[in-house]
Amino acid sequence: MKKILTSILSLGLAASAALAADTITAVKVADVASADAWSKAKFSSVTLYPQTAIHMNDKKANEANAADKAKKADIAAVYDGKNIALMVKWADGTKSVQGAYSSDTYSDGFAVQFAGATKGAQPLPYIGMGSAGRPVVVHLQKSTASVYEPNGNKDVSTQVNRQQTGIFGQELADYDAKVASLAKTDYERVFVAEGFRSLTEIKDGSVKSSASMTYGNNGWSGTVTRALKDDYVNFKGTVPVAIAVWDGAKMGRNGIKNLSGWVSVNLEGQKPDAKIVAETTEESKGDAAKGKEAVAANGCAGCHQVTSSDAPNTMAPSLANVGGYSTVAYLRESILKPSAVVVPGYNRNAHSNTPWYTIEKGKRVSTMTDFSFLDKKTVNDIVAYLKTLKAEVE
Ligand code: HEC
Structure with missing residues (x-):
């Protein structure tokens, strides 16, 4: 009897350990901006898969990312009466900060995507930036070098003669310190999207948020803080989020990134949204x-x-990583109702003979065969197979 009990117990433990990665608890704190807000935060591991749905038209970048593995990130959340804050930590041995004016270098960066809940968050939006009628809000932060260019001539760095450091040593150091202190470093953007091509930056101040990222110990730590309720979201109980990270050293940008699936962040002390958690x-x-x-x-x-x-x-x-970042519900729907969510072909123009959708009466219609004739068991089997399609963790 004792033996059976222990094995039941350990099964139970194993099951709850597996769940831990998909549901995260946002710890309630007095003020998310206070210095000790993170002292009680609990980190959970989330896996980010190479986003391979959409192929970019860039040979060099595609080669650099060909053998990509999945990455682990540790995420934690805290919230107070008004705001939620997420912290994401991930390893990156190559710190890439985009130069002030260079266009041939790429920066490391991360994004936290929230399922827009004002229209109801379910079913959850398409993971690659939402879908028609199912919006997401994306908070994007990139690491960029400091720039101070008050006149916009891009000439501040040329206004001193660096050969003369022997003579102007201290003055030059003071000058550099002054430029650094005046520099605007931040690349922080908030977008609302209902699908890749609908990405629209929110600039009217209607989203109150802040983001930052710092490098140390061969990795980044980034935070995003935003209101629990505004024109785009209204979170109660459970906040559905997804995380993306870009690696500048691998020319990561746009579609070249690692992406998690939807994760439920439950607000401690509130009743979780059972449907979102189930999904x-x-x-x-x-x-x-x-x-x-x-x-x-x-x-x-x-x-x-x-x-x-x-x-x-x-x-x-x-579909090589579709099992990593898609929910079971989404995969089932993709088979039964291909036009419910239409994945936008990134290089649609490059493949004009094989568009992924046509437009009928203003609506996108998928060119995928409708497989709703398949019986339920076969669909479940296909979904189980699709869930196995994902890269291993590096
Ligand atoms: C005639 C071509 C065609 C066939 C055959 C086809 N698909 Fe698709 N499929 C597409 C296109 C095009 C899209 C992108 C547009 C959309 O979202 O429907 C797509 C999208 C998908 C997606 C969503 C991918 C993502 O990144 O989110 C899944 C999953 C999928 N198909 C699974 C299947 C499965 C499983 C089968 C076989 C049972 C299948 N497809 C057969 C053309 C096809």
Whole structure:
């Protein structure tokens, strides 16, 4: 009897440990901006997968990212009466800060995406920046070098003769310190999006937020603080978030990034939103091996690159990491109702013969075959197989 009990107990423990990564508790604090706000925060590990759905038209960047692995990030959250703050820590051995005026270098950066909840957060928006009728708010922070250019001539650095440091040593040091203190460093943006091409920067001050990132110990630590309620969101109980990080050394930008799936952040002391938590933690019920056979039998690979070892296919998004950043509900819907969410072809112009959607009566209609004729079990099996499609952690 004792033996059975222990094994039941350990099963229970294993199950709750697995859940920990998908649900995070935002610890209630008096003020998220106070110095000790993070002292009680609990970090959880979240996996970020290479976003391979959309292929960029950049040979060098594609080569640099060809063998990409998934990354781990540690995230924690705190909240007070008004605001929620998230901290994200991830390893990056190559610190890349974009130079003030260079366009051929890329910066490290991160984003926290919130599911816009004013219209109801469910089903959760498409992970790649929302979808029609399902908006997201994206807080983006990049590391950029300090610049002080009051006249906009980009000539501040040329206004002193650096050969003369022997004579002007202290003055030059004072000058540099002054320039640094006046410099505006921040690249911080907030966007609202209902799909990739609809990305719109919010500049009217209607979102109160702040973000920052600091480098140390071979990695970054970034924070985003925003209101729990504004024109775009109204969070109670559970806040659905997703995290993206960019690696400047690998020419990361736009679509070249690592992305998590939706994660539920439960506000401590409030009743979690059971539906959102269920959607972010749902496990596939099917048989992945049977699903693999069904994918072959239904010709999915005719349009999709299914695993990263298959040749790229421009007919449709690559599914190589789709299991890493997609929910079970989203995958099921992709099969049964392809036009419910239409993934925007990033280089649509480059593949004008094989568009991913057509426009009918102003609405995007997916060119994917409608597989709603498949029986429920086969769909579950396919979803179980799709959930296995993801890169290993580096
Ligand atoms: C005729 C070409 C075609 C076939 C066959 C096809 N698809 Fe698709 N699929 C697409 C296109 C195009 C898109 C992108 C537009 C959209 O979102 O529907 C897509 C999107 C998807 C997505 C969403 C991908 C993402 O990154 O979010 C999934 C998942 C998917 N398909 C799974 C399947 C499965 C499973 C099969 C086989 C049962 C299949 N597809 C067969 C063309 C196809």
